[in-house]
Amino acid sequence: MQTIRIVLVGLGNLGRRLCEVLSEKEPLLRDRFGLELRLVGAADSRGAAYDPAGLNTAEVARLKRAGGTVADYAGAGRQGWLAPDLVATTEADVLLEASPVNLKQGAEPALTCIRTALQRGMHVVTPNKGPLVLAYQELHDLAAAHGVQLRFDGTVAGGLPAINIGQRDLRGAVIHKLEAVPNMVTGFIMDMLADGLPWEEARTRAYDSGALEGDGSWDLEGWDAAAKLVILANAVLGYPARMEDVVLTGIADMSPDVFRSALEQGRRYRLLARAERRADGRYDLSVEPTPLPPDHPLGRLGRKQMAVVYSTDIYGTITAMIDEPKPVPSAATMLRDVLDILSG
Amino acid sequence: MQTIRIVLVGLGNLGRRLCEVLSEKEPLLRDRFGLELRLVGAADSRGAAYDPAGLNTAEVARLKRAGGTVADYAGAGRQGWLAPDLVATTEADVLLEASPVNLKQGAEPALTCIRTALQRGMHVVTPNKGPLVLAYQELHDLAAAHGVQLRFDGTVAGGLPAINIGQRDLRGAVIHKLEAVPNMVTGFIMDMLADGLPWEEARTRAYDSGALEGDGSWDLEGWDAAAKLVILANAVLGYPARMEDVVLTGIADMSPDVFRSALEQGRRYRLLARAERRADGRYDLSVEPTPLPPDHPLGRLGRKQMAVVYSTDIYGTITAMIDEPKPVPSAATMLRDVLDILSG
Numbered sequence: 001m002q003t004i005r006i007v008l009v010g011l012g013n014l015g016r017r018l019c020e021v022l023s024e025k026e027p028l029l030r031d032r033f034g035l036e037l038r039l040v041g042a043a044d045s046r047g048a049a050y051d052p053a054g055l056n057t058a059e060v061a062r063l064k065r066a067g068g069t070v071a072d073y074a075g076a077g078r079q080g081w082l083a084p085d086l087v088a089t090t091e092a093d094v095l096l097e098a099s100p101v102n103l104k105q106g107a108e109p110a111l112t113c114i115r116t117a118l119q120r121g122m123h124v125v126t127p128n129k130g131p132l133v134l135a136y137q138e139l140h141d142l143a144a145a146h147g148v149q150l151r152f153d154g155t156v157a158g159g160l161p162a163i164n165i166g167q168r169d170l171r172g173a174v175i176h177k178l179e180a181v182p183n184m185v186t187g188f189i190m191d192m193l194a195d196g197l198p199w200e201e202a203r204t205r206a207y208d209s210g211a212l213e214g215d216g217s218w219d220l221e222g223w224d225a226a227a228k229l230v231i232l233a234n235a236v237l238g239y240p241a242r243m244e245d246v247v248l249t250g251i252a253d254m255s256p257d258v259f260r261s262a263l264e265q266g267r268r269y270r271l272l273a274r275a276e277r278r279a280d281g282r283y284d285l286s287v288e289p290t291p292l293p294p295d296h297p298l299g300r301l302g303r304k305q306m307a308v309v310y311s312t313d314i315y316g317t318i319t320a321m322i323d324e325p326k327p328v329p330s331a332a333t334m335l336r337d338v339l340d341i342l343s344g
Numbered sequence: 345m346q347t348i349r350i351v352l353v354g355l356g357n358l359g360r361r362l363c364e365v366l367s368e369k370e371p372l373l374r375d376r377f378g379l380e381l382r383l384v385g386a387a388d389s390r391g392a393a394y395d396p397a398g399l400n401t402a403e404v405a406r407l408k409r410a411g412g413t414v415a416d417y418a419g420a421g422r423q424g425w426l427a428p429d430l431v432a433t434t435e436a437d438v439l440l441e442a443s444p445v446n447l448k449q450g451a452e453p454a455l456t457c458i459r460t461a462l463q464r465g466m467h468v469v470t471p472n473k474g475p476l477v478l479a480y481q482e483l484h485d486l487a488a489a490h491g492v493q494l495r496f497d498g499t500v501a502g503g504l505p506a507i508n509i510g511q512r513d514l515r516g517a518v519i520h521k522l523e524a525v526p527n528m529v530t531g532f533i534m535d536m537l538a539d540g541l542p543w544e545e546a547r548t549r550a551y552d553s554g555a556l557e558g559d560g561s562w563d564l565e566g567w568d569a570a571a572k573l574v575i576l577a578n579a580v581l582g583y584p585a586r587m588e589d590v591v592l593t594g595i596a597d598m599s600p601d602v603f604r605s606a607l608e609q610g611r612r613y614r615l616l617a618r619a620e621r622r623a624d625g626r627y628d629l630s631v632e633p634t635p636l637p638p639d640h641p642l643g644r645l646g647r648k649q650m651a652v653v654y655s656t657d658i659y660g661t662i663t664a665m666i667d668e669p670k671p672v673p674s675a676a677t678m679l680r681d682v683l684d685i686l687s688g
Contacts, residue, residue, distance in 0.1 A: 021658055025516055032582075153513075159659045161513035168512075169497075169505035171683045172369055172676070238376075297665070300644075314365055314676040315503045317667040321641070324660040332516070332658040339515045344688035 003036045004342065005052075007090050007122075009083040009113050010098035011044040011064050014127060014154075017331035018098065019061040025335065026057075037338065041090045043083040047071025050078075050090060087113045088120075094341070096334050097126040101218065101227070107131045118142045118150065125337040127154025127330065129227040133243060136234040151337035152235070156228045157182040157306040159329020160322035161336070166236030170312055175237055177311040178275040181298050182228040184324075185211040185219050186251050186271040188303040190289065194259035194269065221250035222271060222287045229273040229285055232308075237275060239283045247286040254289060267291035270298060347380045348686065349396075351434050351466075353427040353457050354442035355388040355408050358471060358498075361675035362442065363405040369679065370401075381682065385434045387427040391415025394422075394434060431457045432464075438685070440678050441470040445562065445571070451475045462486045462494065469681040471498030471674065473571040477587060480578040495681035496579070500572040501526040501650040503673020504666035505680070510580030514656055519581055521655040522619040525642050526572040528668075529555040529563050530595050530615040532647040534633065538603035538612065565594035566615060566631045573617040573629055576652075581619060583627045591630040598633060611635035614642060 008015055022037055029035045038054040046069035049055055060070055071077040087095060095117035099110045107130030114131050117124050119142065126132070131139060132152055143150040156162045157180065166175070181187065185206050192202040206212035218224050226246040233241035251271060259269050272290035275283040292299035297309045297319040307321035322329065352359055366381055373379045382398040390413035393399055404414055415421040431439060439461035443454045451474030458475050461468050462483065470476070475483060476496055487494040500506045501524065510519070525531065529550050536546040550556035562568050570590040577585035595615060603613050616634040619627045636643035641653045641663040651665035666673065 025658075028516065028518070160662065161509060164513055165505060165509065165664075168684065168687070169508055169680055171687070172372065172679045174372070295644075297667075300639075314369075314672055314679070315666070316669065316673045318504065319663075319665045319667075320509075321663045321665075322660050323641075323663075326660075328658055329660045335516045335658070336513055340512065343512070343515070 001030070001034050001036060003038050004094060004338070005038050005040045005092040006094050006096060006338070007041040007087060007092040008039060008096045008098065009043045009087065009110070010100070010128070011042060011060070011070055012098070012100055013327065014331045015044075015096075015098040016061050016064040017328055018096065018334050019057040019064070021328065021332050021335055023058040023061065033339070035342070040092055041086050042070045043081070043086045044070050047077060047079040048081040048083065048086045049073035049076040050086065051076040052091070082109070084109050084112045084116060087116045092122055094123045094125060094338055096338075097124060097128055097131070098334065099128050101128060101130045103130050103133065107134050111135060114139060115142065118146050118148060121146055121148055123148045123341050124150045125334050125341070126152050127333055129155045129231060132231050132234070133227045136231070137240060149341045151341060152231065153337050154330055154333030155231050156180070157308060158184075158322060158324050158327070159333055160306055160308065160320055162308040162320060163232065163235050164340070165318070165320055166232065166308075166310060170236070170310055170315055170318070173312040173314050174277070175310055175312050176277050178232060178237065178308065179298060180229065180232065180273045180308040181270045181301055181306055182273055182308070183219060183225045183271055184304065184306055186225070186289075187301060189220075190251060190259050190269040191303055193256040194263040196256075196260065199256065217252070220252040222248045225271050225273045225287045229275065229287060233275055233283060233285060237283055239275070241283070241285055245285050247288070249288045251289050262291040267293050268299065270301060272298070345374070345378050345380060347382050348438060348682070349382050349384045349436040350438050350440060350682070351385040351431060351436045352383060352440045352442065353387045353431065353454070354444070354472070355386060355404070355414055356442070356444055357671065358675045359388075359440075359442040360405050360408040361672055362440065362678050363401040363408070365672065365676050365679055367402040367405065377683070379686070384436055385430050386414045387425070387430045388414050391421060391423040392425040392427065392430045393417035393420040394430065395420040396435070426453070428453050428456045428460060431460045436466055438467045438469060438682055440682075441468060441472055441475070442678065443472050445472060445474045447474050447477065451478050455479060458483060459486065462490050462492060465490055465492055467492045467685050468494045469678050469685070470496050471677055473499045473575060476575050476578070477571045480575070481584060493685045495685060496575070497681050498674055498677030499575050500524070501652060502528075502666060502668050502671070503677055504650055504652065504664055506652040506664060507576065507579050508684070509662070509664055510576065510652075510654060514580070514654055514659055514662070517656040517659050518621070519654055519656050520621050522576060522581065522652065523642060524573070524576065524617045524652040525614045525645055525650055526617055526652070527563060527569045527615055528648065528650055530569070530633075531645060533564075534595060534603050534613040535647055537600040538607040540604065541600075543600065561596070564596040566592045569615050569617045569631045573619065573631060577619055577627060577629060581627055583619070585627070585629055589629050591632070593632045595633050606635040611637050612643065614645060616642070
């Protein structure tokens with residue numbers, strides 16, 4: 001029996017769902033891999049809990065579902081204990097950093113937590129795009145220097161192993177073109193507008209479904225898709241892109257008429273992220289609402305689907321798609337990354 | 345600079361194309377990975393060649409394209425030198441076994457070559473379904489006992505990383521259902537029959553395109569798809585299936601009327617391989633021509649496309665599809681597997 005000690009930072013939807021997955025998967029991990037993933041520490045914005053004998057993941061999830069804080073965890077929680085302190089002082093093997101994207105605050109405190117963990121010799125798994133968009137190369141080098149792994153399969157297209165497929169299975173290939181629909185809510189909204197709903201109603205429904213958050217600009221202006229494209233470019237294409245390299249057009253200013261007339265011609269709009277290789281080996285990067293015909297590999301995606309298409313020299317064209325009716329897969333990517341790290 | 349010594353057995357289309365890929369990728373492998381894949385030995389049915397300083401992969405490919413044998417390789421070739429002898433005596437790091445499927449001869453001599461290589465401490469990469477179908481567990485255990493890897497991503501669905509995705513990215517999941525269209529030529533033929541061609545004409549066109557070989561029964565009676573399903577079951581589902589566990593229906597006896605009337609109702613037939621999990625954790629396995637509606641993830645595959653769909657508990661439903669207009673990707677899977685072995 002192998003025991004891996006985990007610290008989890010961020011207990012919003014992603015972190016809380018991961019606790020549920022870990023709780024549910026305890027018997028499978030033990031039986032299939034002889035593995036115990038022991039949650040020794042957890043932090044949210046109000047405090048933290050620490051127990052080297054292991055926190056009960058189901059109890060942590062329960063506290064969060066009830067709107068509380070892990071600081072109230074009986075016997076182990078403490079109010080005001082901040083994530084960076086927890087990471088700096090806890091003995092653990094893996095940090096899971098599951099905070100929401102927070103570029104305006106320089107992706108802090110997530111970036112500090114990740115740096116600290118890597119420097120302390122912990123592997124890091126994160127579905128948080130912020131630190132990777134701001135500091136991909138620095139974090140990559142830091143992990144290498146400390147002989148640990150940094151994995152982030154959950155940053156792009158939820159539970160779809162888009163990064164893993166690109167990094168591993170296309171390792172010996174040249175990728176001529178990458179096309180992705182990595183953001184779900186924009187497709188949902190454009191479909192509603194195409195079907196005749198006014199903007200306000202479409203926006204309201206997107207909020208009500210939980211797909212849209214905050215002021216909506218992160219998704220509607222295309223920043224989310226652009227961040228995912230930047231991560232794909234760095235991780236899969238080996239191209240050191242930054243946000244300012246992406247030619248970005250969001251959907252916020254578009255008239256519903258555009259979507260309606262496209263639909264009349266049999267095309268559905270999706271917010272398409274593209275990287276196209278130039279003759280000099282660099283890539284042109286763009287995010288743009290694009291009408292897709294039904295015979296395009298991304299032309300028939302439903303509102304709960306995301307996908308990526310890799311056009312390569314020696315592996316043909318490979319499309320990977322996920323149908324994610326519930327948001328569990330996005331959280332479960334952290335389990336995927338942990339198991340990947342442990343396997344080799 | 346790392347040098348990996350390779351022995352390649354089987355120089356039909358797959359093996360010859362791999363030589364072309366290795367020749368073309370020499371600069372990329374050196375620049376991207378500091379890696380030299382050195383072909384030290386190669387064998388076809390007429391003889392073999394061996395040179396510890398490395399055979400020229402472009403020259404091996406040229407000999408084969410001209411209809412010759414690698415035994416004629418100047419200075420290194422020898423007539424009548426058989427593959428098992430080459431594998432038993434050559435110092436190398438990896439065996440690539442690329443012989444055609446040959447179940448009636450007990451997958452020999454491929455099976456002997458693979459056993460010998462594993463026992464001698466060589467990693468083995470093979471896109472040959474035969475040895476895996478007959479001896480999956482034995483070969484798996486043999487590789488583990490000798491601390492080497494056995495990789496076979498090319499056995500299923502050509503260049504699609506169907507096995508890799510299942511084995512790695514779904515490691516912590518329970519797969520409720522697996523559906524695959526892992527055979528291209530049956531889809532091509534059923535489309536032609538649906539479009540009104542008679543059987544003889546469809547069969548002739550399939551032969552002329554190179555998609556159908558031998559007496560055609562391996563593909564048309566569903567054995568190819570069944571073999572791929574057996575490998576997926578063992579490798580991905582952890583289910584020790586054998587060929588006799590697959591309920592198998594081929595397309596050879598089907599009337600074109602069936603395909604035509606399905607098409608009139610908007611459905612296209614594909615030879616569908618399925619594994620469905622029962623309550624007791626075992627799987628029901630079947631291969632059967634199946635009419636698929638356009639909204640099925642496999643319902644719109646073209647004649648050069650293959651795909652697999654994994655329905656899971658924590659990763660939603662993941663579909664991976666390949667468009668393989670030329671057969672290069674099927675050969676390039678051997679490069680993928682070699683790079684995978686070296687990276688992990």
